[in-house]
Amino acid sequence: MSFLLRSTAALAFLFLGALQSVAVAAEALTTNQPADNLSFVNLDTMKEVARIKIGGKPAGIALSPDKTKAYITSPDSRELVEVDAVSRAVTRRLVVGGGPVGVAAHPKRPEVYVADWYTHKIIVVDTNKFAVVGNIAVGKSPSGLAVTPDGRLLLSADRDSNTVSFVDIASRKRIATVPVGDHPFGITIDDAGSRAYTANVKSDDVTVIDIAGRRVVGRVPTGRRPYAVGLADGRGFSTDQYGETVTAFDLKTLAPIKVIRACDHPEGIEADATRHNIYVACWGDDVLLRIDPVALKVTGKTPVGDGPRAFGKFLR
Amino acid sequence: MLKRLAIAAAILGSLPAVALAHGPSRQKVTESVEINAPAAKVWAVVGNFQDMSWAPDVAKTEGKGGNKPATNEATNDGATRTLTLKDGGVINEMLDDYDAKEMTYAYEITKVDVKVLPVNDYSSHITVTADGDNKSTLEWKGAFYRGYMNNDPPANLNDEAAKKAVSDLYKRTLAAVKAKIEGGK
Numbered sequence: 001m002s003f004l005l006r007s008t009a010a011l012a013f014l015f016l017g018a019l020q021s022v023a024v025a026a027e028a029l030t031t032n033q034p035a036d037n038l039s040f041v042n043l044d045t046m047k048e049v050a051r052i053k054i055g056g057k058p059a060g061i062a063l064s065p066d067k068t069k070a071y072i073t074s075p076d077s078r079e080l081v082e083v084d085a086v087s088r089a090v091t092r093r094l095v096v097g098g099g100p101v102g103v104a105a106h107p108k109r110p111e112v113y114v115a116d117w118y119t120h121k122i123i124v125v126d127t128n129k130f131a132v133v134g135n136i137a138v139g140k141s142p143s144g145l146a147v148t149p150d151g152r153l154l155l156s157a158d159r160d161s162n163t164v165s166f167v168d169i170a171s172r173k174r175i176a177t178v179p180v181g182d183h184p185f186g187i188t189i190d191d192a193g194s195r196a197y198t199a200n201v202k203s204d205d206v207t208v209i210d211i212a213g214r215r216v217v218g219r220v221p222t223g224r225r226p227y228a229v230g231l232a233d234g235r236g237f238s239t240d241q242y243g244e245t246v247t248a249f250d251l252k253t254l255a256p257i258k259v260i261r262a263c264d265h266p267e268g269i270e271a272d273a274t275r276h277n278i279y280v281a282c283w284g285d286d287v288l289l290r291i292d293p294v295a296l297k298v299t300g301k302t303p304v305g306d307g308p309r310a311f312g313k314f315l316r
Numbered sequence: 317m318l319k320r321l322a323i324a325a326a327i328l329g330s331l332p333a334v335a336l337a338h339g340p341s342r343q344k345v346t347e348s349v350e351i352n353a354p355a356a357k358v359w360a361v362v363g364n365f366q367d368m369s370w371a372p373d374v375a376k377t378e379g380k381g382g383n384k385p386a387t388n389e390a391t392n393d394g395a396t397r398t399l400t401l402k403d404g405g406v407i408n409e410m411l412d413d414y415d416a417k418e419m420t421y422a423y424e425i426t427k428v429d430v431k432v433l434p435v436n437d438y439s440s441h442i443t444v445t446a447d448g449d450n451k452s453t454l455e456w457k458g459a460f461y462r463g464y465m466n467n468d469p470p471a472n473l474n475d476e477a478a479k480k481a482v483s484d485l486y487k488r489t490l491a492a493v494k495a496k497i498e499g500g501k
Contacts, residue, residue, distance in 0.1 A: 224386070242424060243412070
């Protein structure tokens, strides 16, 4: 019996070990909008390893909690596209209508949320049935979406209302709005679920929101036309599209630390799981950049498809 | 007959995603021209944000702030210019980045009627690169959205119309700069 248990445990260990080796092959998935495809970049070697056709001018991206599936918005074909990130193939497509842009996955439920730019709502998609199961009214032209780590709240950056909507996921109802800067686009929630950061395209700043208090705690000036915010090592990083820079700021004092020369139209930004690197999709230069969040320097760069946006969570 | 109807319905059902395919997708246009002249000579012609007389469409450039880039749209502390075109159209622009050493600058359109140029949120780069001592490349690269920002744009304000308008403008302007410099005028 004990032998059996032990060998089962050993087998389980081997099996987990095999799974682990799949999971640790860290990758970035960039939605290349004009090229209509998706690039897979190995983050250890900083080399593109695969490129697959998506269609419909892909922009937004979210990953399933186990990171084996990617959910991609294609605004031109008005679709949500499911990609098997392991076998690197499109598995299902769903016409959701309107202008799907931002997308976020729930940390536990089989649900993804799609922001509809034109009809001012969030579309709830059941990822098992791959069907629309609900709509949630929010502000005008919802863009970026983010879910709190506890899975209770969905936050929506409502670009043309200059607000962030707080949605209660259980009841699928908007329960609060917080005014932010002009034209918030990307929204990022920290790992603790305590603060949210919006990149405000028109007011050239980042708004910092206390999620529990549902109030603004500060603003950080950025370069021209910030698109999204990444978080790593106690610092925030905004991608400044027109400024062609990444502005680093301190998360405690909210003071800017350094403006890093980046690329033409830096857009999607995310820190890897170890938080030792931050990655930026450069729409204008067709590259993925790696930035060291401590040294505040660009440490790597690799070509991807034409016009990477990677709007959302794109690292696995 | 029924079968044929069913096939027609299936075809029609699959059409909307293709036929009505539009959304908020930023467009990109890059054009360049090789010029038989040193890079410094080309930069001397195109490198001043306050003088766009090198573009044949432009009748007049009026502006302020020299070649100092703006840090913020709200404070409006950098260089701006107003272009009056030969056909009467007016374009307001702001300088975002300027590097004389690298011979490059970036600017954006702050206001333009879609009848003048069918675009929204337009920004662009002008760069001169040396290809040896007596040859250079002048590149013009633009990023913009189409003229009609909602779904289902009319043909004159769709993605293709925006790309064509910008691409045609770049091509005829670059050709004119090449002719002007190589012609020694």
